């Protein structure tokens with residue numbers, strides 16, 4: 790029986806080389822099935838969706854889709870498109886909601902985007918110059934460098950790769966989808982080992 794859920798699940802679409810392509814809503818997954826593009830169903834979960842009424846029979850069509858679909862073809866990522874945009878939410882998730890200075894774990898509303906080299910001193914707004922910091926650490930550090938403030942970083946910032954971007958962009962990832970994406974991550978990723 791398809792899993793009935795109260796929220797709209799997103800289906801992880803991967804190409805025939807195992808590269809993640811996109812998160813798709815059920816309707817889009819239905820189009821892949823209809824177009825004969827689905828090669829394999831790789832997910833542990835299946836979802837059901839009721840479609841429109843079929844004219845010939847008067848019956849409602851039903852689609853059942855796997856949580857991970859491998860589709861035909863290789864989806865080349867245009868140069869420059871592999872870059873994952875830096876947003877507050879993605880940064881906090883990259884850093885697992887842990888303040889880079891005190892090591893405390895906080896909810897999103899208590900966290901700030903902290904520029905290691907302050908923007909006022911030429912620091913850039915990019916993945917390798919930002920970490921997650923709690924409000925009080927951010928205020929205490931002010932516009933100093935970590936070494937000037939005697940506040941060493943307890944973890945190193947890094948640029949987020951494409952596969953990790955998929956993890957940071959979906960708040961409701963299923964366990965099988967997470968395991969699939971984790972297997973494609975570089976070792977330095979904080980998400981590589983769960």
Ligand SMILES: [Zn+2]
Nearest residue numbers: 888891923926
């Ligand atoms: Zn802190």
